[in-house]
Amino acid sequence: MVSFVIPCYNSADYLHRAVEPLLAAPEHVEIVLVNDGSRDATGEIVDRYAAAHPGTVRAVHRENGGHGAAMDSGISVARGTYVKVLDSDDWTDPLALGEYLRRLRDWVTSGEQPDVVITNYVYENEGRGSRRRVRYGSFIPEGRICTWDDLRRPRVGRYLLMHALTYRREVLRRSGVSFPPHTFYVDNLMAAIPLREVRTLAYLDIDLYRYYIGREDQSVQESVMLTRIDQQLRVNRLLVAALRSTEIADARHRRYLLHYATIVCSVSLTLTALAGTEESRRDRKDLLLYVKRTDPRVYKAFRRSPTGLLLSVPGRGGEMLVRSSYRIARKYIGFN
Known part of the structure; x- marks a missing residue:
């Protein structure tokens, strides 16, 4: 139903935080773990997850090509009706995940599948000891499938990050989106280029994605x-x-x-x-x-x-x- 693509590079210390909530999900998910030439124990951890959860976890190993190249590798083998990218230092909220999967299942079962599903995300700022929720109800109707004509003008500073987006796999592939190797900030491409092919959208007002801020070597510092x-x-x-x-x-x-x-x-x-x-x-x-x-x-x-x-x-x-x-x-x- 939904493939979570998790690019991993030297993620041994925290990869469990991304994977474990998905393994405990009440609905079936596919977890695609892409080891991007890690130099620590990430590759071994990925293989252990795949061996312990066959049919749910897939291990992909590749030479180091950067975050975008790892995303390309994961998306290319994903089998779910929907695809969501989850960074290896982020995680999903268990309660929100259950509601999210239930709504996806209902849409897939009914045959009315929005091209993109939008959910909230929460900044988890470790250094500040704070959280900030980002919601989209101010410009997208909640809980129903809509078109671009139903959207209001977004406020200044309000826009859809990759963390808020779950694309229908066919839309992703039709868009032809790909990412340059050894380049950070490619999530900007993921958050825009596939949207060119989107005709229907659905917004769920749930705090699904937890976006971790706080590592000194983090790309957004x-x-x-x-x-x-x-x-x-x-x-x-x-x-x-x-x-x-x-x-x-x-x-x-x-x-x-x-x-x-x-x-x-x-x-x-x-x-x-x-x-x-x-x-x-x-x-x-x-x-x-x-x-x-x-x-x-x-x-x-x-x-x-x-x-x-x-x-x-x-x-x-x-x-x-x-x-x-x-x-x-x-x-x-x-x-x-």
């Missing part, structure tokens, strides 16, 4: 992101190139994807401002020029957005304004 700006920019360009907004006929469908593209552009340009180097300033100019030439609609949507207006303030003063705004947002939102 600011210090780490600043060393990987090139990877964020690479993903940004791939997203803009794949969006092809002129081909999306439905106005609300196109509006959401343009909204998401502005978010990704905003993250990229915020990082260049935080870096504050001559190289990062060149990167900023190059990215804006690329977006303008590749998809003028994305460029126009970005420049008109609130974050686009902030990020368009020129010079060193603009960089200082962006840094101050980022620190305030980080303090009160706690996203990394």
Whole structure:
């Protein structure tokens, strides 16, 4: 019914946290564990899970290719009607998981299967000792299958992360989404490119996904992101190139994807401002020029957005304004 694809790299210390709730699920799930050339005991743990739970857990071993390559490997062998990616340091809430699986079963049994199922996620910030729930009821009707025409305009800063999405497998494969090797932040591609093929959506107001924040080496930590700006920019360009907004006929469908593209552009340009180097300033100019030439609609949507207006303030003063705004947002939102 649903395949959970779990890319694993040196995850021995915490992989159990992702796997165990799925093994205890009241409905059948497929768990695809992709060992991405780990150097610790992850590969052995993956094999033990597969041996102990044949028919439920599948072990995939590959040479190290990065998070995206591991996602590609897992999605390519998934057999469920639906596919959800679960990072190996995250987990699912057991009560929410039961309700989620029950609703999926009902849709699969009835033959009315939404192309994507959207659920809440919760930031579990270990360093702050805090939790923050992200919900979508403000722009998506809850509990029923709907179309893009039923969606309201999302608020500023509200968008669908990969952690909120469960795609119908056929939609994923029809979208042709794939991920560059040895590149972080490819979840931005997973959260947008398959949505081009989505015609029906369903939102469940349940806190399914627990998104762990707190490891010093985590890819979303600011210090780490600043060393990987090139990877964020690479993903940004791939997203803009794949969006092809002129081909999306439905106005609300196109509006959401343009909204998401502005978010990704905003993250990229915020990082260049935080870096504050001559190289990062060149990167900023190059990215804006690329977006303008590749998809003028994305460029126009970005420049008109609130974050686009902030990020368009020129010079060193603009960089200082962006840094101050980022620190305030980080303090009160706690996203990394």
